[in-house]
Structure formats: C-alpha cells, structure tokens
Amino acid sequence: MSRGDEVIGFDSLNDYYDVSLKQARLARLLDQRGYTHVQADLSDRAAVENVFATHRPQRVVHLAAQAGVRYAAQNPHVYVSSNVTGTLHILEGCRHHGVEHLVFASTSSVYGANRAMPFNEHQGTEHPLTLYAATKKANxxxxxxxxxxxGFPCTGLRFFTVYGPWGRPDMALFLFTKSILAGEPIKVFNHGHHRRSFTYVDDIVEGVVRALDCPPGKDAAWDGMNPDPATSGVAPYRIFNIGNEQPVELLRYIEVLEECLGRKAKMEMLPLQAGDVPDTEADVSSLVDAVGYRPQVSVEQGVSNFVAWYRDYYRV
Incomplete structure (x- = not known):
C-alpha cells in the first residue's frame, strides 16, 4: 500500500489461535487508504469466486493455510479443506479472471526425508514426513x-521457520518467551541440537514483494527426460527458497532469547518429535539470481525485535 497498490485482504479469522491477536493485526490496516478486508474462508467456493468477480485483482499473493506440523495429527481434514481445496479455489479464480501472477506460500517442510544440505529447489521433494508438508507439496x-x-505465471516460495513480531503463538519463540517470563519450563526437543534456518518476517515480506514483481516465463532448457523440480519448460512456473542461509542450533536460539529477556530458561530436554527433521538449511542462490535479494536479519536482531514487540503488546 505504501507504494500505491490497492490491497484486498482475505482472512477467515478462525480460532486456531488467539483471535484477538488476529484482530489487533487487522486493526492496523483497516483505516489505511487502499485496503479492503473480506472475512471469509478459502474453502467457501462461492465466497472466493465473489471476491475475484468483484475486485478483479491484477496479482494474487496466497499465504493462507492451515499451518502447524503437529496439529495435523489431531485434525487432518482441516488441512485438506484449507490447504488443498482452498488453493484450488484460488487457482480457479486466477484462471477465470485474468490474474497476471500468482505467488503462493510453500514450506521447507516439503524437503521431508531429504538430508542433503543445504536444501535447494533443484532437489526432489517426493518424501514429505507430515500431512502438512504433503498438502503444501500438493499446492x-x-x-x-x-x-x-x-498460462498464468505461478511462483511458489518455500518459507524456512518464519519468526518475528505479530507471529503465531504456537511457534517456539512465542511459547518459549511466555514460559520463561512466567518462570515455567520450556520443552526442548532433540535436546536442542537440531538446526533451523530461522528467517525474520521482514526478510520474508521483502522476498514476497520482489517475487511478485518478477513473474516467471517458461524455462527453455527442457528436454522432457530429466525435468528440473524448480522450473518448467512447459509452464511459466518457478519455485524459490526464502530462508536465512545461516542455520542456528536451537540451543543458541534459546540462549539469544535468554539474553534479550534477561532471564534463564528452565529446560525440559526431550527427544526429537515425530515428523520433525533434524536440520534445515536454505540455499537461496536462485532467489538472489532472480530478484536480487537475500534474507539477512540475524537471529540476535530478530529475536530482540520480537521480545520488544512481545513486551509492548502483552504489557509484560
């Protein structure tokens, strides 16, 4: 909006986590010029069709999904409804209303059983370890x-462990912060030894907007015999990683949080959870080549920003 775009926001504001947090986020947008909000569910075909027909968007950024790796074990049907059926409705809207570019969120979770580090988009992703990852691979x-x-261009962005202000309360940084401030123990899986490409939200946003401005064409280097998973010779389609290239061990992540909070964590050491992968590491060279951007916010700065926001928002 700051650059003059008009934005149609679409969100169901469901109760998967604290609705008041979602409403507080939304309140920051509602009075801004150029923003229109639609409260509806992507799995509601008529509602999605109506938004496309009414507003005729030029470009679409599809970030909505039922997120969370472990919640799928409790409620698998909602993942298919939100992530698969909901995405189908978005694709149909783009198809019928001349959208010039669709950018959609995927996830590093699609790399699944792959252990070749760093993850890059040219590797296969045929072995997801969770239903969440399987639905995003389906997308x-x-x-x-x-x-x-x-024939409409599509760009998929594989996000790597996004964190920062206004984030999801079911994510580790939120849970850890709440527990440490309350003097309660935190659950540290894999004894804290797995590594993640923790990626600050501002880096994600910058990558999304830059990708939105660079629709893909067809890749000429296609012989039909050994197709590249990241590109396509028969469609205007591209997949990019967006993640910090410097993976951080979970114990270091907790240490940074302790420094920012000025308190030590009480840690309950546990084994790796089912479905979790030991490590993620993002190769973003393709993103850099295509849009000239590399995620760069350190965990020290990013966690500090989160803690400042958390203390202000929750008055703690």
Missing amino acids: EMMAHSYAHLY
Missing part, C-alpha cells in the same frame, strides 16, 4: 498444472 503441483493449462 506446488496444482499450481504447475494450472500454469501449464491456462
């Missing part, structure tokens, strides 16, 4: 088929 394949059949 990538659905988008490719629509890009091929109907």
Whole structure:
C-alpha cells in the first residue's frame, strides 16, 4: 500500500489461535487508504469466486493455510479443506479472471526425508514426513498444472521457520518467551541440537514483494527426460527458497532469547518429535539470481525485535 497498490485482504479469522491477536493485526490496516478486508474462508467456493468477480485483482499473493506440523495429527481434514481445496479455489479464480501472477506460500517442510544440505529447489521433494508438508507439496503441483493449462505465471516460495513480531503463538519463540517470563519450563526437543534456518518476517515480506514483481516465463532448457523440480519448460512456473542461509542450533536460539529477556530458561530436554527433521538449511542462490535479494536479519536482531514487540503488546 505504501507504494500505491490497492490491497484486498482475505482472512477467515478462525480460532486456531488467539483471535484477538488476529484482530489487533487487522486493526492496523483497516483505516489505511487502499485496503479492503473480506472475512471469509478459502474453502467457501462461492465466497472466493465473489471476491475475484468483484475486485478483479491484477496479482494474487496466497499465504493462507492451515499451518502447524503437529496439529495435523489431531485434525487432518482441516488441512485438506484449507490447504488443498482452498488453493484450488484460488487457482480457479486466477484462471477465470485474468490474474497476471500468482505467488503462493510453500514450506521447507516439503524437503521431508531429504538430508542433503543445504536444501535447494533443484532437489526432489517426493518424501514429505507430515500431512502438512504433503498438502503444501500438493499446492506446488496444482499450481504447475494450472500454469501449464491456462498460462498464468505461478511462483511458489518455500518459507524456512518464519519468526518475528505479530507471529503465531504456537511457534517456539512465542511459547518459549511466555514460559520463561512466567518462570515455567520450556520443552526442548532433540535436546536442542537440531538446526533451523530461522528467517525474520521482514526478510520474508521483502522476498514476497520482489517475487511478485518478477513473474516467471517458461524455462527453455527442457528436454522432457530429466525435468528440473524448480522450473518448467512447459509452464511459466518457478519455485524459490526464502530462508536465512545461516542455520542456528536451537540451543543458541534459546540462549539469544535468554539474553534479550534477561532471564534463564528452565529446560525440559526431550527427544526429537515425530515428523520433525533434524536440520534445515536454505540455499537461496536462485532467489538472489532472480530478484536480487537475500534474507539477512540475524537471529540476535530478530529475536530482540520480537521480545520488544512481545513486551509492548502483552504489557509484560
């Protein structure tokens, strides 16, 4: 909006986590010029069709999903409804209303059982370890088929462990901060030894907007015999990683949080959870080549920013 774009926001404001946090986020946008909000569910086909028909968006950024790796074990059907059916409705809207570029969120979780580090988009992703990852892999394949059949450019962005102000309360940084301030123990899985490409939210936003401004064309280097998973010779389609290239061990992440809070954590050491991968590490060279941007905010700065926001928002 700050650069003059008009934005149609679409969100169900469901109760997967604290609705008041979602409403507080939204309140920052509602009075701004150029913003229109629609409260509806992506799995509601008529509601999605109505938004496309009414507003005729030029470009679409599809970030909505049922997130969380472990919640899928409790409620698998909502993942298919939100992530698969919801994405189908977005693709149909783009198809029928001349959208010039669709950018959609995928996840580093699609790398699944792959252990070749760093993860890059040219590796196979055929072995997801969770239903969440499987639905996001399905989104990538659905988008490719629509890009091929109907010719509108699609860009998928694989996010790596996003954190920062206004984030999800079910994420580790939120849970750790709340527990440490309350003097309660935190659960540290894999004894804190797994590593993640923790990626600050501002880095994600910058990558999303830059990708939105660079729709893909067809990749000429296609022989049909050994296709590249990240590109396509038959469709205007591209996959990029967005993640910090400097993975951080969980114990270091906790140490930084302790420094920012001025308190030590009481840690309950536990084994790796089912479905979790030991490490993630992002190779973002393709993103750099395509849009000239590399995520760069350190965990020291990012966690500090989060703690400042958390203390202000929760008055603690």
